[in-house]
Amino acid sequence: MGDRPLKVAILGCGVVGSQVVRLLEEQADDLAARVGRPVELAGVAVRRIDAPRDVELPAGLLTTDAEALVARDDVDLVVEVIGGIEPARTLILSALEHGASVVTANKALLAEDGPTLFEAAEKAGRDLYYEAAVAGAIPILRPLRESLAGDRVTRVLGIVNGTTNFILDKMDTSGAGFAEALEEAQDLGYAEADPTADVEGFDAAAKAAILASLAFHSRVTAADVHREGISDVTAADIASAREMGCVVKLLAICELRPGTDGPGGGDETVAVRVHPAMIPRSHPLASVREAYNAVFVESDAAGQLMFYGPGAGGAPTASAVMGDLVTVARNLVAGTRGVGESAYADRAVLPMGETRTRYHVGIDVDDRAGVLAAIAQAFAEHDVSIQTMRQDGRGDDAQLVLVSHGATDAQLSATVEHLRGMDIVRDVTSVMRVEGADDQ
Structure with missing residues (x-):
């Protein structure tokens, strides 16, 4: 690679992409110092050349041919900020295949088909970084x-x-x-x-x-x-x-x-x-x-x-993109790679019904003797313990509000269905999980 500038191609010039372009231009000197080599824009792929944008681009950098841009021999790093599954997946895979490292903000694609992208990066010996895909500017x-x-x-x-x-x-x-x-x-x-x-x-x-x-x-x-x-x-x-x-x-x-x-x-x-x-x-x-x-x-x-x-917005998300860009660029200069996918544990995902939660349940009931005991019995039949219960009376009916102790989601769901079938229950008005307590 010698001492030539690193060339960056950007896919998308919307809210985030335009901010990445701006930061690349405004911070060019600092970026060169941090990376160890100048970082230059090779091109920006857009849907329409004449669309209004928040940033001025030098003539000749805009293109509607994203496929040709990511396949260029002189492109070292591709930033994908168009979102969605396609054409983003095809473009990222092509970029890696042609020897470029990739920075993406595409949470939908990573969540649907991340392993395909990670395997392609591993095979190509290139980086795939994606800090901007979750929580905007927050480094998580x-x-x-x-x-x-x-x-x-x-x-x-x-x-x-x-x-x-x-x-x-x-x-x-x-x-x-x-x-x-x-x-x-x-x-x-x-x-x-x-x-x-x-x-x-x-x-x-x-x-x-x-x-x-x-x-x-x-x-x-x-x-x-x-x-x-x-x-x-x-x-x-x-x-x-x-x-x-x-x-x-x-x-x-x-x-x-x-x-x-x-x-x-x-x-x-x-x-x-x-x-x-x-x-x-x-x-x-x-x-x-x-x-x-x-x-x-x-x-x-x-x-x-x-x-x-x-957690969102053009400049905050662009901050995360730029952080990844600098790291990946440093790796390119040093001839190294960052951390790839780590899926060695291969743990199974627990079905929601087996997940332990707590519930807040609001119930409209007939206001008569024995109601509280019948409701408590319904919870007990499904092995769900009641943590708190309060009653607000309103004439012939009453509003009960109960909070359960931790139990499986299936137990709690079955309890709610049981309540809905009881003669004394007029309506289950509210069902919501409760988090952040110690007994879950």
């Missing part, structure tokens, strides 16, 4: 992959979607319903016109799969992640959480579950889920407001760690 993947590589991570609990956190935060602070809070998020640009990927938990599930894969050295895909969104969360759920000293958050939860031999045994399993949950206001994640992200990591030696910051 590299600490899991490198800083904690000598430790045993047991749990990763995160708020990894800013849109849903903004909506739930507004519901908590203003008393608004879901639809009203979503509309405000859209007006402010925090939510897309079609918010499905965010509010139904698809975005968070992809990120949870990536986090679990790194934390537990096992291949986890988005299809392995139990996923529930926030569209059914009501103002009443938020109010009930407040009465319990809790707040509702959409959580990505990745846990290492002990096997029959106990912690560290060979038959440990991985549990990965995304769903709204009540957490105590004393929990560090409870104070994460608006569109911010945070990831809470627990490990044997380090204990509890918290990573917090802006």
